[in-house]
Amino acid sequence: MELRHIRYFLAVAEERNVTRAAERLGIGQPPLSQQIRALETELDVRLFRRTGHGVVLTEAGEAFLIDARRLLESAGQAIANAQSAGRGETGQLNIGFTGSAAFNPVVPRMIRLFRQSYPGVTLTLSEGNTAELLEHLKSGRVDVAFVRLGAQSPAGMTFHHIAAERMQLVLPATHPLARKRRIKLEALAGEPFVLLPRDASPTLHDVIVGACRNAGFEPVLGQQAPQLSSVVNFVAAEFGVSLVPESVCRIQVEGVVYVDVAGANITIRLALASQEPATTSKVANFLAIARQLTAPLAS
Template identity: 80%
Template sequence: MELRHIRYFMAVAEERNVTRAAEKLGIGQPPLSQQIHALEDELGVRLFRRTGHGVVLTEAGEAFATDAKRLLDNAQQAITNAKSAGRGEIGQLNIGFTGSAAFNPVVAILIRKFRQSYPAVSLTLVEGNTAQLLSYLDDGRLDVAFVRLGNQSPAGVAFHHIAVEPMKLVLPTTHPLAKKRKIPLNALAQDSFVLLPREASPTLHDVIIGACRDAGFTPLMGQQAPQLSSVVNLVAAEFGVSLVPASVCQIRVEGVVYADVLGGNISIRLALASRKDARTAKVANFLAIANDPTMNLSGLVASD
């Protein structure tokens, strides 16, 4: 039994007339009658009873029509689902982000825009450090990931520029320079720096160390923080000072102040990573939103 046989049957059942059903289907009346007889022979029952004005369903035909309609509906839904999946309009998208990237408003804006554009796509959000996220991309557990982009360029991964974010100083309010709006970085050469471990955030760690060395000193390594939000809390507890992406300034913790770096142009890049060999329609749709020039993402980085 083929789907076309079921379509033929339903056309006759709806029209209650073989000639009109044939016209609706765009085939001849004799071939349609032959197909209906072949279907009845296959089922071993009569589906139609002839009347003076056409045909009516038999009891067996009534029962078959109920399931036949459901089969056709399911087949149409399967076609619709396949086309929607091919356009990236349904399914699941797994998105990763680093702890520092999560504070950037661009991340929330892009995810919100994608959800508005593709409401039938389910999103799974995964937080991790850069190494973890790139590993998850490689083994297929993630489709895209927001990462702080350094000099690393793993094979098979494409990076899509999202934004360049300035770095800000964070100091305890008891620090002698806490009332300054702009502070030269080398003025903190004798302070301990609260940092994330390099294995947790290599790009952020290297940017801070590199900036200090460019300013003429090697930073004193103080208490390590398990995550970026903890950096601010440890600074508030007077464990030292630090440099953080400007978007972190939205963390308002009593006991800290944020300041610009005087005479320095220290920044960190935010990128969207995806696998080069797995450009599904869902991923392509997400990247299209991220690369849309009308989004004007460059001006959305928070500042103090």
């Protein structure tokens, strides 16, 4: 039994006339009569009884009508579900992000816009460092990832620019230079730097260490912090000083001040990483929203 047989049966049952049903379906009356007879043969029952004005349903036809309507509705819903999934309007999207990425206002704005545009897609968020997230992206554990990049972009993926953030100094409020508006980085030579472990955040670690070396000194590696918010808290506790992306300055902790770096343009890039080409329609839709808010980043 094919779906067209169900459609033919319903048309005849609703019109109660084979000729009118054929006109409604856009086919000839003889082929329609043949298809109805073939359906009756397959079911081994008579579905219609002819009258002087057309046809009426038999008792078997009345019973079949209930399930035929349900079957056609289910088929229509299955088609609609498949088309919706094909357009990326349903399913699940796995998003990875670094701890510092979450502080940039573009990231929650992008996620919020996607949720508003595709409410049928369930979002799963997972945090990790850039190296982990890129591996998860390759293996398919995440579909897209907000990552921090240094001067070079890793090969084999596409990166969509989110922001090139300035790095700012974070100092204890009691530090002798805390009241300065701008400080040269070399003024902090010999001070302990609170950093994330390199294996947890290689890009951020290398940007900070590289900036110190460019300023002419090797940083003193002080207390390590488990996450970026902890860096600010440890500085507040006077374990040392640090450099953080500008968006992290949104963390208002008593006992710290944020100060511009003088004489150097220290930046770290935030980008949205994805496989190329997009693996699913959901990913393509998320990237389209990213392009609305940002610009492509050359690899």
